[in-house]
Amino acid sequence: MSLQRIAAVALxxxxxxxxxxxxILPLFAWVAIDIVxxxxxxxxxxxxxxxxxxxxxxxxxxxxLWDFFTRVMQGVTTTFFExxxxxxxxxxxxxxxxxxEYVGGLVVSSIVTSTLALFVMLVLASAVFGLSYFAYxxxxxxxxxxxxxxxxALGVFASATVLRLGPAAEWLIWPIPALLSPFVGVFYPxxxxxxxxxxxAHALPPSYVFEGMRALLAGGPFSAWALFFGVVLAVxxxxxxxxxxxxxxxxxxxxxxxxxxxxxxxx
Amino acid sequence: xxxxxxxxGKVGARVGATLTLGNEFEGKTMQQAVSPVLAVDGLxxxxxxxxxxxxxxxxxxxxxxxxxxxxxGAGKTTIxxxxxxxxxxxxxxxxIEGIPLAEDRAGALACTNFAAVYAPLPGNLTVYQNLRIFGxxxxxxxxxxxxDALLAQYELARFHDTKxxxxxxxxxxxxxxxxxxxxxxRLLLLDEPTASLDPSAADDIRHRIRDFAxxxxxxxxxxxxxxxxxxxxxxxxxxxxxxxxLLEGNPKTLPREHGKPNLEELFITLTREPLALGRGxx
Numbered sequence: 001m002s003l004q005r006i007a008a009v010a011l012x013x014x015x016x017x018x019x020x021x022x023x024i025l026p027l028f029a030w031v032a033i034d035i036v037x038x039x040x041x042x043x044x045x046x047x048x049x050x051x052x053x054x055x056x057x058x059x060x061x062x063x064x065l066w067d068f069f070t071r072v073m074q075g076v077t078t079t080f081f082e083x084x085x086x087x088x089x090x091x092x093x094x095x096x097x098x099x100x101e102y103v104g105g106l107v108v109s110s111i112v113t114s115t116l117a118l119f120v121m122l123v124l125a126s127a128v129f130g131l132s133y134f135a136y137x138x139x140x141x142x143x144x145x146x147x148x149x150x151x152x153a154l155g156v157f158a159s160a161t162v163l164r165l166g167p168a169a170e171w172l173i174w175p176i177p178a179l180l181s182p183f184v185g186v187f188y189p190x191x192x193x194x195x196x197x198x199x200x201a202h203a204l205p206p207s208y209v210f211e212g213m214r215a216l217l218a219g220g221p222f223s224a225w226a227l228f229f230g231v232v233l234a235v236x237x238x239x240x241x242x243x244x245x246x247x248x249x250x251x252x253x254x255x256x257x258x259x260x261x262x263x264x265x266x267x
Numbered sequence: 268x269x270x271x272x273x274x275x276g277k278v279g280a281r282v283g284a285t286l287t288l289g290n291e292f293e294g295k296t297m298q299q300a301v302s303p304v305l306a307v308d309g310l311x312x313x314x315x316x317x318x319x320x321x322x323x324x325x326x327x328x329x330x331x332x333x334x335x336x337x338x339x340g341a342g343k344t345t346i347x348x349x350x351x352x353x354x355x356x357x358x359x360x361x362x363i364e365g366i367p368l369a370e371d372r373a374g375a376l377a378c379t380n381f382a383a384v385y386a387p388l389p390g391n392l393t394v395y396q397n398l399r400i401f402g403x404x405x406x407x408x409x410x411x412x413x414x415d416a417l418l419a420q421y422e423l424a425r426f427h428d429t430k431x432x433x434x435x436x437x438x439x440x441x442x443x444x445x446x447x448x449x450x451x452x453r454l455l456l457l458d459e460p461t462a463s464l465d466p467s468a469a470d471d472i473r474h475r476i477r478d479f480a481x482x483x484x485x486x487x488x489x490x491x492x493x494x495x496x497x498x499x500x501x502x503x504x505x506x507x508x509x510x511x512x513l514l515e516g517n518p519k520t521l522p523r524e525h526g527k528p529n530l531e532e533l534f535i536t537l538t539r540e541p542l543a544l545g546r547g548x549x
Binding site: 002004005007008011012015016082086087088089090091092093094095096097098250253254255256258259 | 312314344345348351352353354355372373374376377379380381383385386387388389390391392393396399400401403404405406446
């Protein structure tokens with residue numbers, strides 16, 4: 001494993017981003033809009049609700065965590081898409097870089113971009129809407145860890161899917177977070193869901209984060225074991241996604257898809 | 268008129284010099300000098316029932332430029348893709364500097380590089396950025412010095428901060444060649460490097476590659492449809508048709524050996540009537 005080759009993949013992304021508002025703006029703009037939108041919604045709900053419930057940590061915190069997950073996933077996929085858009089696979093994979101190093105570069109890029117986005121969200125949510133992270137206690141870090149790992153797993157899986165199905169499959173990837181959000185209970189307890197959706201929810205690591213978050217805020221019993229299970233599950237997803245990427249890459253090398261990627265299929 | 272000594276003569280001279288020393292270390296040097304840079308044995312690639320490359324065996328020696336010729340669809344790019352490790356052979360083996368590609372991909376590709384008209388460098392990065400990133404990918408030491416030297420050598424210094432996508436075809440080809448030289452490759456693969464270039468730019472590129480091949484211990488595998496170019500540049504040519512090597516020899520003497528006035532006529536005959544001249548090298 002060469003750190004220099006991993007750094008090369010991340011450096012390419014840095015070069016592209018530092019001179020491109022079209023790449024930098026989405027890092028902050030959409031998450032900032034989400035925070036502002038949900039910040040005012042929670043204020044309004046706090047005003048009209050008779051309950052003692054504070055919607056700021058409940059809803060705004062959930063939005064922040066979910067947007068962080070989305071940024072992690074898109075940090076991986078957008079770095080991968082840069083190679084798709086610039087038709088760079090032939091140049092790239094004719095170098096000594098290994099699949100592990102390439103995916104490592106995607107992950108490093110994602111860490112940098114998602115950390116920046118998280119920082120902006122944290123500042124905005126706390127400074128403007130008074131969101132306090134002390135409300136989540138020490139569990140805030142494992143929450144982020146689970147979402148980070150699952151975001152990486154989903155990003156790698158999505159990249160492999162585009163590698164397998166061709167550039168047009170990019171349009172299947174962007175809506176994935178929106179598709180998952182009803183299942184993981186970002187805004188409501190899993191018990192609200194019908195049974196079949198609950199089964200799926202328990203197979204998705206973010207469910208344990210949002211259930212844990214609600215339990216903490218409600219002052220009820222918080223299961224550290226459930227969160228630990230979420231971490232283990234997320235790690236398994238990372239391993240599975242890595243395995244899937246390697247399988248797809250080998251298929252692309254065997255069938256000639258990598259050398260003729262723009263054709264989308266070799267048949 | 269471009270002239271250069273034959274690769275066989277150069278290798279022979281080096282072997283002779285090594286034999287007089289005779290110790291174990293020099294024995295290894297001799298072995299390295301004699302062994303080809305690229306050794307392809309029994310290479311096959313099939314897609315379902317279609318055979319794109321069939322039992323191709325060939326070598327590229329040191330200081331040798333080998334031309335891979337053939338009509339469109341003959342399998343030239345398929346062979347190059349397999350040597351670059353981006354396409355897995357159905358059968359056969361590829362050794363680069365004696366390193367088996369299938370077993371040590373990173374080791375084999377570290378001493379290889381390529382330039383192809385269909386693989387331009389990312390147009391949204393500057394010349395410098397592309398060279399830096401690919402230099403890191405190839406693990407080039409003293410990268411900054413190497414980039415500066417290549418920018419000067421390929422007259423690209425004024426395009427240091429220019430995005431590759433806005434360069435002319437000739438300039439992009441020079442950038443691709445600079446990238447291909449980053450790791451001082453032992454094996455250089457060039458797939459139609461002068462396609463779409465004007466005669467002057469093409470001549471410039473040919474001189475640069477011949478200059479590169481005459482130094483060090485590298486070998487070049489070159490594909491082109493320009494027979495004048497092939498005759499001027501290549502030490503040896505391999506004629507490929509329907510995935511098989513039909514003929515092999517010196518491009519300057521091969522046409523006469525087969526009753527043709529020049530390489531272009533020989534190419535046309537082999538393309539239209541491969542069985543008339545081919546010996547079906549299996």
